[in-house]
Amino acid sequence: MSASGPSRRARDIGLDVRAPRTSCDDRHCPFHGRLPVRGQVLEGTVVSVAMQRTAVVERTLLTYVPKFERYEKRRRRYLAHSPPCLGVPAGHRVRIAETRPLSKLVTFCIVEDLGEAAHRAAGEEAAPVSEVAPPKPEAA
Numbered sequence: 177m178s179a180s181g182p183s184r185r186a187r188d189i190g191l192d193v194r195a196p197r198t199s200c201d202d203r204h205c206p207f208h209g210r211l212p213v214r215g216q217v218l219e220g221t222v223v224s225v226a227m228q229r230t231a232v233v234e235r236t237l238l239t240y241v242p243k244f245e246r247y248e249k250r251r252r253r254y255l256a257h258s259p260p261c262l263g264v265p266a267g268h269r270v271r272i273a274e275t276r277p278l279s280k281l282v283t284f285c286i287v288e289d290l291g292e293a294a295h296r297a298a299g300e301e302a303a304p305v306s307e308v309a310p311p312k313p314e315a316a
């Protein structure tokens with residue numbers, strides 16, 4: 177069997193992630209191209225895939241504010257390269273890994289599709305239903 181064409185086996189990228197089922201010929205794919213991933217590995221939700229092979233990934237985190245002894249919710253958006261073999265749609269949770277700068281703003285690459293963002297990690301986004309219940313109508 178020849179190793180050419182889009183049927184190449186996924187490379188081991190050194191992270192504990194599921195390799196994509198399909199292949200691709202993207203040279204910026206960590207699995208099938210030559211892109212090394214190293215550094216931070218983050219989790220987030222894809223909010224937009226309108227760009228070509230680039231996705232907007234949003235991450236929310238809780239930061240402790242000592243003055244108020246409470247946590248504030250912060251969020252940050254990352255532009256991440258989205259390899260065609262993963263084909264991640266908007267709304268999915270993804271794992272992104274740091275890589276060399278691929279463009280002015282893209283320094284991360286999606287390395288794993290974690291499925292639809294229905295089951296979010298604890299403390300992230302989506303307030304409990306009881307908190308967003310509509311206020312009761314007041315008697316006139």
Ligand SMILES: [Zn+2]
Pocket residue numbers: 196198199200201202205206207208209259260261262
């Ligand atoms: Zn690929």
